[in-house]
Amino acid sequence: MLTGLALPSAHDAALTRLSALVEFDIDGRLALEQAAKSRFTCPALRELLGEGQRVVQPSILLGGWAGRMRLFADGRRQILGFILPGELIGFCPHRDPLAATTITALTELSLAPAPEGDALAGAYALSHALEEFYLFRHIARLGRLSAYERLVDWLLEMRDRLAISGLATADRFPVPMTQEALADTLGLTSVHVNRMLQLLRREGLIVSRGGVVHLPDPARLEELVDYRPALVTRTPGIA
Amino acid sequence: MLTGLALPSAHDAALTRLSALVEFDIDGRLALEQAAKSRFTCPALRELLGEGQRVVQPSILLGGWAGRMRLFADGRRQILGFILPGELIGFCPHRDPLAATTITALTELSLAPAPEGDALAGAYALSHALEEFYLFRHIARLGRLSAYERLVDWLLEMRDRLAISGLATADRFPVPMTQEALADTLGLTSVHVNRMLQLLRREGLIVSRGGVVHLPDPARLEELVDYRPALVTRTPGIA
DNA sequence: CGCGTTCTTGACTGCTTTCAAAGATGGTGG
DNA sequence: CCACCATCTTTGAAAGCAGTCAAGAACGCG
Secondary structure (H helix, E strand, O other): OOOOOOOOOOOOHHHHHHHHHEEEEEOHOOOOOOOHHEEEEEEOOEEEEEOEEEEOOOEEEEEEEEEEEEOOOOOOEEEEEEEEEOOOEOOOOOOEEEEEOOOEEOOEEEEEEEOOOHHHHHHHHHHHHHHHHHHHHHHHHHHHOOOOHHHHHHHHHHHHHHHHHOOOOEEEEEEOOOOHHHHHOOOHHHHHHHHHHEEEEOOOOOEEOEEEEEOOOOOHHHHOOOOOOOOOOOOOOOO | OOOOOOOOOOOOHHHHHHHHHHHOOOOHHHHHHHHHOOEEEOOOOOOOOEEOOOOOOOOEEEEEEEEEEEOOOOOOEEEEEEEEOOEEOOOOOOOOOOOOOEEEEOOOOEEOOOOHHHHHHHHHHHHHHHHHHHHHHHHHHHHHHOOOHHHHHHHHHHHHHHHHHHOOOOOOOEOOOHHHHHHHHHHHHHHHHHHHHHHHOOOOEEEEEEOEEEOOOOOHHHOOOOOEEEEEEEEOOOO
């Protein structure tokens, strides 16, 4: 079971990601497998955690995309970051955490209680460092890139993050989001996101069909936005 | 341009801030006082840490302002966040940390090696959670607020953060920065920052003299931007 | 097949940038 | 003490990127 070919299972992405972050021991594998047995789902658009709410149960995301967001009183929305398969929700290193942001399911989710263990603790610390890195990048993206560049930079980040859990190749990955949600991520309007996507398509820099994005020339995109991969991982994200 | 260096003792702001974060025991006080003895200064504009460099010595900032930033290949700069007196530099919970961002002195700095201790470890964890919260707020600010609103929101945050270390009152605090640096923080040009500042002054919402800002009507400003204070506090709700 | 959601398009507005240059400010040395 | 210089702030005119409003097309789902 632990050797030989593993069949695709519900926690495959999480397993792949945790293995990429730390030397993943037998205990860790068993703990994850155990946790996956009590996995549960969450329908799209459901709010997982409200701003100011007490964090109950740290969980690991097995499948689907969740979003961290700030909702303004006047209806404006800003998506602060994403939580992708293999990443953690409600994991705080300090006592008595209150959720600083709202977390919502962007697609249907598959979740499990975060398994515990020595190797896993290390993986969670690294995961947290990565999350912080993505926040820094998001700030730079919003503050100093044009709409066109933001789109490119964001696509590259999603590719790299999904690749860690084996859900992306160097030039192809799923993006299960509306242009409206993308606009709320990139600080734009959905109309403008639409226009920039079309421009990228016309230029042959992206091809998308059925919620899957293909990047014919990733190197060109990386150059366009001075893209720099995260420095945190144990192994390279893209093979 | 100097802040915090003229206090009764060099580590006053840090002491005040750490006390605000945790129940601060005798051991902690002594450790801080000891650390303060080996404090050192750093001239304005000096780079403390370069992106990708290995983090050497976790430090606590005793006085002055530092900035975390991303420098683009084409010269664009985005300030990702600030490090204010009592806050930490190079403090990472995981092994083998590489600096994800460049950190630069915005003013002359007074620094000390971060003292160790049980209570202090708790304070550092809380401080880290607060830092993350500021990142979230910065993202929302850049993504969904107008130039005018960004300025207001940022001023309120600086007030609150400086207040934790006793360096601000509810309506008055130092801002030792050029409009250029402020522009690189808020994702604007210095010209536009200048115009918005003048507008705020004309409206009587801010008064500034000699690098000190006064907010005649903070409540009005908070309402303007749907401002919400950080939820991270010392008093554990239930624990 | 029908309906709601999402995507696409066009015309117009406007916030923010760009470019350029003139004041103000502060520190330094004669 | 004042001249001088670099840096920072202020101002104006023009251009451009992104937003707004509105409506039609395409898509997915029951």
